[in-house]
Amino acid sequence: MNPFEMKAKGVEDYIESFKDMYPAPYDKNATDPYTKTRIILAAGAEFEANWHSHHMTRHISDPDLRREIALCRFVEKQQQQKISNLKPVDETVLETTIAYEQLAVDLTAEMAQKEKNFYVKKALDFALLEDFDHLYRYSDMLDMDYGIHAERLVGKYTEIMPARPTVNHHRHPIDNVKTDVSADLSETQTVLNTMIITAAEQQTMNFYMNNSAAYINDRGRKLYQEIALVEEEHVTQYGCLIDSTPTYLESCLWHEYTECFVYWSNYMTETDKRIKALWEEYFELEVSHLHKAAELLKKYERKEWREVIKNPEFPSPLSLHENIEYVRGVLSETAQFTGLLTDYSCVDNLDAEHRFFKHNARLTTPIKDCASHKIIIDKELESGEDYRFETRENPIERHRDRTQDDVIVGQKPGAAPCGNFHPIEQG
Numbered sequence: 001m002n003p004f005e006m007k008a009k010g011v012e013d014y015i016e017s018f019k020d021m022y023p024a025p026y027d028k029n030a031t032d033p034y035t036k037t038r039i040i041l042a043a044g045a046e047f048e049a050n051w052h053s054h055h056m057t058r059h060i061s062d063p064d065l066r067r068e069i070a071l072c073r074f075v076e077k078q079q080q081q082k083i084s085n086l087k088p089v090d091e092t093v094l095e096t097t098i099a100y101e102q103l104a105v106d107l108t109a110e111m112a113q114k115e116k117n118f119y120v121k122k123a124l125d126f127a128l129l130e131d132f133d134h135l136y137r138y139s140d141m142l143d144m145d146y147g148i149h150a151e152r153l154v155g156k157y158t159e160i161m162p163a164r165p166t167v168n169h170h171r172h173p174i175d176n177v178k179t180d181v182s183a184d185l186s187e188t189q190t191v192l193n194t195m196i197i198t199a200a201e202q203q204t205m206n207f208y209m210n211n212s213a214a215y216i217n218d219r220g221r222k223l224y225q226e227i228a229l230v231e232e233e234h235v236t237q238y239g240c241l242i243d244s245t246p247t248y249l250e251s252c253l254w255h256e257y258t259e260c261f262v263y264w265s266n267y268m269t270e271t272d273k274r275i276k277a278l279w280e281e282y283f284e285l286e287v288s289h290l291h292k293a294a295e296l297l298k299k300y301e302r303k304e305w306r307e308v309i310k311n312p313e314f315p316s317p318l319s320l321h322e323n324i325e326y327v328r329g330v331l332s333e334t335a336q337f338t339g340l341l342t343d344y345s346c347v348d349n350l351d352a353e354h355r356f357f358k359h360n361a362r363l364t365t366p367i368k369d370c371a372s373h374k375i376i377i378d379k380e381l382e383s384g385e386d387y388r389f390e391t392r393e394n395p396i397e398r399h400r401d402r403t404q405d406d407v408i409v410g411q412k413p414g415a416a417p418c419g420n421f422h423p424i425e426q427g
Contacts, residue, residue: 001264001313001314002042002312002313002314003033003257003260003264003286003287003290003312003314004290004294004305004309004312006284007363008287008288008290009284010288011071011072011075011077011288011289011292012071013283013288014073014106014288015074015075015078015147016076016078016082018206020419021078021081021082021085022082022282023082023085023086023278024084024164024274025085025088025089026039026086026087026088026272026275027088028088028091028095028135029044030273031157032104032155032272033099033102033154033157034155034157034269034271035154035270035271035272035323036099037086037099037102037103037106037107037276037320038198038269038270038275038279038290038320039086039275040099040100040103040203041196041200041262041266041320042081042262042263042266042279042312043080043083043084043109043201044200044202044203044204045196045199045204045258045259046076046077046079046080046083046204046259046335047080047203047206048078048195048198048199048202048203048255049076049255049256049258049259050073050076050077052251053069053072053073053076053252053255054067054073054256056248056251056252057069057070057073058236059248059250061222062300065300068292068296069252069296072292073136073292074273075285075289075291076229076259076388079285081101081283082278083278083282083303086275088135088404091148093211093214093215094138094141094142094145094146094220095142095148095153096152096206096214097207097370098138098142098150098154098212099153099263100140100141100204100207101131101134101135101338102135102153102154102157102158102202103200103204103320104128104131104135104200104201104204105131105132105158105254105323105327106126106158106311106321106322106323107196107197107200107318107320108125108127108128108131108197109128109322109323109326109327110318110319110321110323111124111193111196111197111318111329112124112125112128112424113323113343113424114185114189114193114315114316114364114424115189115190115193115424116168116189116190117181117190117424118182118186118281118421119178119181119421120190120193120194120241121180121421121424122343122344122421123178123237123238123243124193125187125243125330125334125421126198126268126334126337126339126421127201127234127238127331127342128163128327128333129163129229129330129331129334129335130164130166130169130234131164131234132163132327133162133163133165133169134154134166134223134227134230135150135154135158135160135165136160136161136162136163136388137164137166137223137227137372137375137376138150138223138227138375139160139387139388139389140254140375140379140381140386141219141220141223141375141385142377143159143379144378144379144382144386145217145220145384148172149387149389151386151389152387154389155216156326156389156393157321157322157324158322158325158327158390159197159324159328159388159389159390159391160389160390161385161388161389161399162351162388162391162394162395162396162399162405162406163331163335163370163374163396164335164336164337164401164409164410165373165405165406165409166226166227166230166373166408167360167364167367167370167372167373167407167411168232168338168360168407168409168410168411169230169233169336169410170229170359170360170364171233171338171339171356171359171360171362172356172359173236174231174341174355174356175338175339175340175341175355175356176236176237176240177231177237177240177341177342178237178240178241179240179241179342180240180241180242180243180245180343181194181241181243182243183246184244187292187311188199188309188311188312188314189315190314190417191243191254192258192261192315192318194238194241194242194263195237195242195255195258196258196262198235198238198239198241199258200243201231201234201235201238201263202235203230204231204234205228205231205234205235208224208227208228208231211224211227212224212225212228213387217373218363219374222371222374224372225371226370226371226372227372233339235354237339239329245418246308247301249293249296249297249300249301249303250297250301250303250308252293252296252297253290253293253294253297253305253308253310255293255310256286256289256290256292256293257290257309257312259286259289259290259292260283260286260287260330261314261318262318263279263282263319264279264283264314264318265282265318265319266279267279267283268281268317269317269319269320269366283369286302293305324391329422331394331395332395332396332417332419333395333417333419333420333421333422334419334420334421335409335410335415335416335417336358336409336410336415336416336417336418336419337410337421338346338350338410339355339356344421345412346418347410347412347413348376348413348414348418357411360411367407371411373405373407376405376407380402380404380405382402384403385402385403386402386403386405396417397416398414398415398416
């Protein structure tokens, strides 16, 4: 599939009335979990493109160019609003949060298994364990506050159990800054992965930041506050991977191409007929935006789109599916890792005075009051053990005791196996 070869209508042809913009919501009890995660993914891609468009507008002065991108931005904002309103009113913020974290886990695992750039794959595997642990913490809160078992929400496609403890995700900001992939632009899959995962994590961070103060109790408000800051770390890490060399119009072209790929992937993998039709409509809409971006690039910079996107054929569709064995493999090898400038290091290899330990202690002391830890302690006091959904025992021995929340893994040398990140074998 090459979206540049498709015919496209004009951008303005897709403007909708408010009546048409407001969709019938999905049924939270009957809709497949991966339909929900695809909705979140699409909304995140729209927000990222919209944010980039606003940023671009503030750094260019040509009024005609500003008008062109304002029109595209307006239509994309309508898309984002319609997609976001597919969420039903009877779905609580915390239930939606479970879908956000399932997306983070299975999207990251899917990308990591397809990624050819080992440096990018390491970043994906590293943050994967942290989102996996977030899912566990939120799920225990869901059980306490609403009496709902998250295994039903995730369809038992994704396990729910401790990984690298959230209290040990808090690194010094300089250790979240990574190197961009500007030397690997010929690999379309890598460019798409860096842009899509950044958009997804940005959407998650915004959701948590915006909903933290509105949660129903202080315990939950504190948990959203803590995890939102971890998502800030993830957005920094992933955003740094994105190629830093394109001009604004070149970057605009890549954003539109990425949105086309997301909608095409959603269409190719969707099981809900009504939602599938929406993905098809919005794919065609994004093709019109892509053609407009190519037109503007040629008009204002005298460049053909082929000079920017050298391999325009889409890779295989992005598919959201069960990744239990892959996640377990990453957990068994890399729970002891933390960020170290532009790379990663097992905590076993860090000096006792390293900034990771000092910065982490500054945020989390006393541990007993740290929200992500206290959630599990409260659940254990209430029920005698934590809530989790496992297909078999946890790969990390210290995480197998369901009557105490271990906060040593990822912090204390020797607390868990310290293996390596493994490149995916290319078939």
